[in-house]
Amino acid sequence: MSLIHALQSALGENAVLTQQADRARYEQDWRGLVNNPSLAVILPKTTAQVAEAVKLCAAHGARIVPQGGNTGLVAGAVPILGPDQVILSFSRLRAVRDVDLLSDTITVEAGLTLATVQQEAVKANRFFPVSLAAEGTAEIGGVISTNAGGLQVLSYGNMRAQVLGLEVVLADGTIWHGLSGLRKDNTGYDLKQLFIGSEGTLGLVTAATLRLYPPVATRASALVGIENIEQGLGIFTSIRHAAGNALTLCEFCTQPALSLGAAHTPNGRLPFIAPAYLLLEISALEGARDPREMLETVLMEALEKGRVLDAAIAQSERERLDFLALREAISEGELREGGAVKHDIAVSLSRLPALVRAVEDLVARTYPSLRPNIFGHVGDGNLHVNIRPPAGQTMADIANHKAAITRDVESLAISMQGSFSAEHGIGQLRLLGMAAHKSQTDLALMRAVKQALDPEGRLNPGKTIPES
Ligand SMILES: Cc1cc2nc3c(=O)[nH]c(=O)nc-3n(C[C@H](O)[C@H](O)[C@H](O)COP(=O)(O)OP(=O)(O)OC[C@H]3O[C@@H](n4cnc5c(N)ncnc54)[C@H](O)[C@@H]3O)c2cc1C
Structure with missing residues (x-):
């Protein structure tokens, strides 16, 4: 049986999209920069179906691209240019499995949107603090897999700080049951941390137990x-x-x-x-x-x-x-007005003034016709240093400068002991930065973890770790 037929019989025909018109919106990233074909888009409804789909893909030599709301800014949720990739959308895994008011936790499935989790918390007279402009579309599995930050990290921490437990489908289809709501558990390696922020390259998050907070009055x-x-x-x-x-x-x-x-x-x-x-x-x-x-x-x-x-x-x-x-x-405004060469850099607060000045000098000296658009989470030392084309032009007009601008801006952050990607992750758009700025030891450790969890490279190929 072909992979498509096997997936149809396991998930149901309407859960396997093979027509180009149906696949199109899943194959292009939010910024419209990457658009590569997939074999199919699959829409499982349960963790068991996700596990079954992973096993079938493995048996047929296909690779899986996990996708949440597809709002990520580094093209992590869409295929790379290459064959045999199936996009696995979590959008039908939308159950709230449990709300535990005494423990202040909520357990939800990966496809619930971030905004819905916030609303569920309000219904329970609690508060869920992670908040970002894409929250109406971004899904909890995606927000966990990118370790998203957003507007209130200053006080509550980023997504990693909210996750108490995870349920994950591993690369061979095994389900890892790690949905503990424990606040304390020092029994060996804290395995859930491996999956948070690893952009779907180590496992597929199907559900999570999250912290809730007292309501804000x-x-x-x-x-x-x-x-x-x-x-x-x-x-x-x-x-x-x-x-x-x-x-x-x-x-x-x-x-x-x-x-x-x-x-x-x-x-x-x-x-x-x-x-x-x-x-x-x-x-x-x-x-x-x-x-x-x-x-x-x-x-x-x-x-x-x-x-x-x-x-x-x-x-x-x-x-x-x-x-x-x-x-x-x-x-959104940037996107509608011609786009920008986007950056998501961080330095310690004491170095922020020097960073902003250095960016302004860089643009004035080297790219005088371009327009710096600087904003961000200053309390976290994290700025989006985006460089817009001249008025009336688009990204296509400055395509020749794009790589050099990114190299220059990222290098400024690195020269100040900063990060070249503070909250958006690596996906496929920041791989050059990984190769340029991460130490050989960092990369070797990451490759060892990948090899241990996904030895055949089935999960989200071509993302996060640059090829050696
Ligand atoms: C307007 C706008 C504002 C934003 N503001 C912020 C901000 O303030 N702070 C911030 O940190 N980010 C921000 N982002 C980017 C942010 O990373 C995403 O919005 C969000 O975290 C991704 O969620 P998603 O469900 O859309 O994930 P997707 O884009 O679908 O996927 C993101 C990554 O996670 C993987 N993935 C998705 N679901 C799963 C799963 N269930 N299991 C395993 N892997 C999975 C994908 O393969 C991909 O690598 C913004 C984006 C937009 C468009």
């Missing part, structure tokens, strides 16, 4: 106008000292970046013009000090002392969401 947010990143870090430090972990969001946007966000938000408007902005949010539990009062006190003093240029505190929940929408629309 009130939030206050402010948009603050600043002269430069140094001023931004000054105000970040003051508010962090006043609010501690209650400071849940601190985003930095240069003026061009936030203006782009405003242009792509319905009725989007910047409340004032400044060279750069910080978006701050303080969250408070029931009975905690009023977060708005905290923001007002710190910002009033900063304004009086000339440590910020201007500030607007959201006067309503609507206004708070409007501020957030400006920030969240930036990536």
Whole structure:
């Protein structure tokens, strides 16, 4: 029996898409940069079906490309150019398996969207903190497999910090039952950590047990106008000292970046013009000090002392969401206006001012017609340093410079002991960076882990680890 027939008889005919028109949306990445054909797209409904599909693919020599919401920014969820790849979509594994209020955990299947997990937490009078602009489409399996960060890492940590247990289908179709909700378990290697952030190259996440937090009672947010990143870090430090972990969001946007966000938000408007902005949010539990009062006190003093240029505190929940929408629309705006050479770099906070200056100098000196679009999670030292084509042009017009720009920007971060990919992962778009910046020891260890878990290279070929 052919692989397609075997998959159809195991999963059902409507769970195996073979027509080009049906496969198309799964074969192209979110940024529209990579589009390679697959043999088929399969849509299993259960963990047992995922395991069966993996065994069938192995028996027929086919390789598997796991796909969640396909919102990843490094083309990790779409095939490489090459034969015999089956895209396995998790979008039909959508059950909430358990909510344990005493343990503060939720157990969900991989295909549930991040936004649905947040809503399920609210229904249970709890809070799930991982939040990013693609949360309506990104799925929990994808968010785990990329160890996504997002807007509230500052206070709650990234996805790795939320995962207490995993269920994973291994490369030979064995199901690893690791769905423990334990907070403490020092019994040998913590195997789940291998799968978090490994971009589907070591195993297929089918379900996860995640931490829940007490509900947030009130939030206050402010948009603050600043002269430069140094001023931004000054105000970040003051508010962090006043609010501690209650400071849940601190985003930095240069003026061009936030203006782009405003242009792509319905009725989007910047409340004032400044060279750069910080978006701050303080969250408070029931009975905690009023977060708005905290923001007002710190910002009033900063304004009086000339440590910020201007500030607007959201006067309503609507206004708070409007501020957030400006920030969240930036990536989409970039895509709609010709794209950008994107980077996702991180350095320690003390080196951020030097990094921003070095990027601005680099562009002014070497690529003067291009437009830097800098924004990101400043509290985590993580900036998206994106370089846009000249106005009215697209990425195709600057294709010749793309590799050199990326090499130059990544090298700046590495020269400051930073990371060239802080939260988006490697996929197939950052493999050159892996080869250039990771040590031989790092790469040898990663290859040894891959060899141990997937000796035949069946899972997500051509991603994460560059060929030796
Ligand atoms: C507008 C926008 C904003 C974003 N903002 C942020 C941000 O602030 N912070 C951040 O960290 N990221 C951000 N991202 C990127 C982020 O990585 C993804 O949105 C999300 O984490 C990926 O989820 P997904 O379900 O779409 O995964 P996909 O794109 O489908 O897959 C991502 C990777 O995980 C693998 N994978 C998917 N599901 C599974 C599974 N069940 N088992 C094993 N492997 C699997 C895929 O093979 C691929 O390698 C943003 C993306 C967009 C489009």
